[in-house]
Amino acid sequence: xxxxxxxxxxxxxxxxDIDPFADEVLxxxxxxxxxxxxxxxxxxxxxxxxxxxxRHEQVRQVLNDHENYISSAGVxxxxxxxxxxxxxxxxxxxxxxxxxxxxxxxxxxxxxxxxVNQIRETFTQEADALFDQLLAASExxxxxxxxKQIAEVYPLKVFPDAVGLEPQGRENLLVYGDMIxxxxxxxxxxxxxxxxxxxxxxxxxxxxxxRAMLRPGGFGDQIYQAADAGEISQEEAxxxxxxxxxAGVDTTVNGIGNALWCLAQNPEAYARLHADPSLARQAFExxxxxxxxxxxxxxxxxxxxALAGFDIPADAKVLAVLAAxxxxxxxxxxxDRYDIDRRPTGHMALGSGIHGCVGQVVAxxxxxxxxxxxxxxxxxxxLVGEPTRRLNNTLRALGTLxxxxxxx
Ligand code: OVM
Numbered sequence: 386x387x388x389x390x391x392x393x394x395x396x397x398x399x400x401x402d403i404d405p406f407a408d409e410v411l412x413x414x415x416x417x418x419x420x421x422x423x424x425x426x427x428x429x430x431x432x433x434x435x436x437x438x439x440r441h442e443q444v445r446q447v448l449n450d451h452e453n454y455i456s457s458a459g460v461x462x463x464x465x466x467x468x469x470x471x472x473x474x475x476x477x478x479x480x481x482x483x484x485x486x487x488x489x490x491x492x493x494x495x496x497x498x499x500x501v502n503q504i505r506e507t508f509t510q511e512a513d514a515l516f517d518q519l520l521a522a523s524e525x526x527x528x529x530x531x532x533k534q535i536a537e538v539y540p541l542k543v544f545p546d547a548v549g550l551e552p553q554g555r556e557n558l559l560v561y562g563d564m565i566x567x568x569x570x571x572x573x574x575x576x577x578x579x580x581x582x583x584x585x586x587x588x589x590x591x592x593x594x595x596r597a598m599l600r601p602g603g604f605g606d607q608i609y610q611a612a613d614a615g616e617i618s619q620e621e622a623x624x625x626x627x628x629x630x631x632a633g634v635d636t637t638v639n640g641i642g643n644a645l646w647c648l649a650q651n652p653e654a655y656a657r658l659h660a661d662p663s664l665a666r667q668a669f670e671x672x673x674x675x676x677x678x679x680x681x682x683x684x685x686x687x688x689x690x691a692l693a694g695f696d697i698p699a700d701a702k703v704l705a706v707l708a709a710x711x712x713x714x715x716x717x718x719x720x721d722r723y724d725i726d727r728r729p730t731g732h733m734a735l736g737s738g739i740h741g742c743v744g745q746v747v748a749x750x751x752x753x754x755x756x757x758x759x760x761x762x763x764x765x766x767x768l769v770g771e772p773t774r775r776l777n778n779t780l781r782a783l784g785t786l787x788x789x790x791x792x793x
Contacts, residue, residue: 394429398695401428401437405681405704406570411776414680415721418709426693427703433462433571435683435702436692439709441716441733443693447684447705449738454684454703456740457481461569461683461779464702471568472587475631476624477743485739488625491611492743495604501746508543508750512758515539520762523790528769531649531786536642539755544633544747548626549603550593557589562635563777569683570778590630594623604629633744636678637751639782643676644669644752645759646786647723649768654725655760659793662760668725669752670732675723677708677734680781707733708781765791 394400401424403417404410410417421428421439430437438444447454457480459465465474474480477488515538519529529535541555564579564586592598599605605626612622648655648668658664686701697703710733712720717729735742742748759766770787 395696395698398427398429398436399425401430402432403430404432405430405437405706406573406575406778408575408776411575411778412774414708414781415712418706418712421706421709422713422715427695427697430704433702435462435704436697437704437706438692439706439713441710441713441731444705444707444710444733445731445737446692447703448682448733448736448740450690451481451739453687453690455481455687456485456684458685458700459683460740462571462702462704464685464700466685466700472565473624475628476621477628478632478740482739487617488621488628489739489743491608491616492625492628494611495607496744496747498746500604501750504543504547504747505750507546508754509758511543512539512754515542516758516762519790520792523763523792528787528789531645531788532638532642532783533785535645535755535759536638536783536786539641540634540637540751543751544637547604547747548629548633549600549605550630551598554589554593557586558630558634559638560586561590562631562638563775563780565631566635566679566777566779568778569681573778575776575778590627591623593630594626596622599626629744633747635780635782636742636744637748639678639780640669640673640748640752641755642783642786643678643781644672644756645766645788646772646783647672647676648756649766649786649788651723652765654723655766657725658756658760659764662757664725665757665760666749666753667728668756669749671723671725671727671729673734673752674711674717674727674729674732675721676781677711677732678781679734679736679779680708681706681779682736705733707736759790762793763790764793767791 418439426440426443427436427438545555560582567576567579596609608625609622612619658668684703686697686699688699690697714720735745767789769789772786773784775782775784
C-alpha cells in the first residue's frame with residue numbers, strides 16, 4: 386500500500402508507529418498494549434492505515450455499536466468492500482443484522498445453557514478420564530506437555546464429539562483454526578506459512594460440514610434441523626457448521642493452554658485452586674482476562690463516527706485490542722496480576738454486544754472442568770522447561786508447555 390491510498394488521518398489522532406503483527410510484538414504484546422492505551426483513546430497505525438483502540442471504554446463502545454462499526458466488511462484487516470474475502474464469508478461472524486440475527490438465533494439455541502446441562506456429565510467424565518491417565522503418568526515420574534496432552538486433546542475430544550464429527554482427522558481442525566485466525570491479520574509470513582496447507586484442510590473441513598458426516602442429534606445435525614424447519618436455508622446449513630469448526634476448537638485450546646500457563650507461573654494461585662477446586666470457573670475466567678486467547682478483532686466504520694471525540698471517517702478499519710482492554714489500568718486494579726479471587730466481569734476476551742462469543746457457555750464449561758479435574762488430583766504444577774510460543778496474528782498461543790504435575 387502506498388501513502389496516497391491510505392485513508393486520511395483526522396487532525397489530532399495520535400500516531401502509533403508500530404506493527405501490531407510483527408513477530409516480536411506478538412511474542413510479547415503487553416508493552417505495545419500499554420503504548421497504545423497511553424497514546425490515547427484511539428490511535429492511527431500508519432503501517433496498515435488503520436485505527437486502533439486498547440482502552441476498555443472504547444473497545445467496549447466499538448463492540449457495542451454494531452450499526453456504526455460493522456462486521457460484514459470483515460473482522461480482520463482486509464476490507465471486504467475493497468477486496469474479496471479469502472473464503473466465503475461466515476454467516477454469523479462476518480455479517481450484520483438482519484442476516485446475522487437469523488444465524489445467531491439458531492447457533493445460540495444450539496449452544497444454550499440448556500445444552501450445557503445436557504453435555505455437562507459427558508464433558509466431566511472426559512476430563513476425569515484424561516486426568517486419571519495423567520495422574521498415572523505423573524506417578525511414574527513423567528513430565529508432560531500441557532499443550533499437547535491437556536489443552537489440545539481435551540477440546541479435540543469433547544467439542545467435535547458434541548458437534549457429531551467422526552474421530553478421524555480431527556488434527557485438521559487445529560491447522561484450519563491456525564489459518565483462519567492468521568487470516569484476520571496482514572498477509573505476512575505467518576499467514577503465508579499457514580496458508581500453505583489451506584487446500585487439503587479446507588477440503589476436509591467442508592466435507593465434514595455435510596449432513597451425512599454428522600451424527601444425528603449432534604450440534605451439526607441440529608443446524609440441519611433448523612434448515613428443515615425453514616429458519617435458515619439448506620445452503621446456509623453447512624456454512625454454519627463451518628463456524629463451529631472454525632471457532633470452536635483453537636479458541637478453547639488456547640484458552641485452556643493460557644490458563645495452565647497462568648497457574649504454572651502463579652503457585653500461590655494454584656495452591657488456592659487445589660485447596661478449593663470450586664474456584665476453577667473463576668480461575669479460568671481470570672486467565673481469559675489476563676492472557677486472552679483471541680487478542681483482537683477489527684470492525685469497519687459504516688459512516689463517519691465519533692470515537693472519544695475524534696471523527697473516524699467512513700469505511701475505515703478499527704482494530705479493537707481486546708487483550709489491551711483487559712489490562713487497562715483505568716478499568717482494573719493491578720491489571721497485570723493473575724488473581725483468581727477477582728471477578729473479572731466485563732472483560733473483553735469473549736467480545737461484547739451482538740457478536741459476543743456464541744459458544745461461551747461451552748467454552749467456559751471446558752475451561753472449568755479441565756481446571757477442576759487438574760486441581761483435584763495435583764498438589765502442585767511446575768514448569769520444567771521454557772515454554773515455546775506458536776505465533777499467530779490473532780491468537781495468543783503456546784506451542785509447548787513443559788510441566789511436572791505433582792500428585793496430591
Ligand atoms: C466463523 C468464525 C471463525 C473464526 C472465529 C469466529 C471467534 C467465528 O466462521 O464464524 O469467532
